Amino acid sequence: MNAWTRAAAGDDVEKLRKALAAEHAALFAYGLLGARTSGSLRARMTTAFDAHRARRDQLRGFITTRGAKPAEPDASYALPFFPASSTLATKLAVHLETGVTAAYLELAAAQDVALRRYAAVAxxxxVTRSHGFRPAQPVAFPGMPVAASPPPSSSPVKDGE
Structure with missing residues (x-):
């Protein structure tokens, strides 16, 4: 292994560590969200927690396979706001998924092609989880006009009118 290959492999490890750090933070927050929600929202939070736990374990394996030591999670993480309601809980979940996406975006620039594919799927x-937590109303692309809602009709339209 030449010096450039070793440097590239070390760079990949740093990208893996950043993704792992994002997964650690997501697990902390989803643990809190799962404890503070109920019903179908709690089930979705639990599903997200399980997905992030699986990704965390995979990232730890990728790091150790490369001869490096994965970082352990912090005891606590600062949240941007406290999820005191289901609305805030879903807002925090969207925020978490955005942060995880950003960490994997950096991993998508890894030297190892398999890691780039892994990052793209992650x-x-x-993003799919993030959109699952958002309100059902889609957002227009930047620069595109927002479609106007049709005005409510005062009487139903019948066929043939």
Whole structure:
């Protein structure tokens, strides 16, 4: 292994560590969110927690396979706000998934092609989870006009009118 290959492999390890740090933070927050929600929202939070735990374990394996030591999670993480309601809980979940997506975006620039594929799938999953927590109303692309809602009709339209 030449010096450039060793440097590239070390760079990949640092990218893996950043993704791992994002997963640690997501697990901390989803643990809190799962404890503070109920019903179908809690089930979705639990599903997200399980997905992030699986990704965390995979990242730890990738790091140790490369001869490096994965970082352990912090005892606590600062949250941007406290999820005191289901609305705030879903807002925090969206925030978490956005952060995880950003960490995997950096991993998508890894030297190892397999890691780039892994990062792309992880980003796709995080974005899908994020949109699952958002309100059902889609957002227009930047620069595109927002479609106007049709005005409510005062009487139903019947066929043939």
């Amino acid at each position: 980003m796709q999953e995080a």
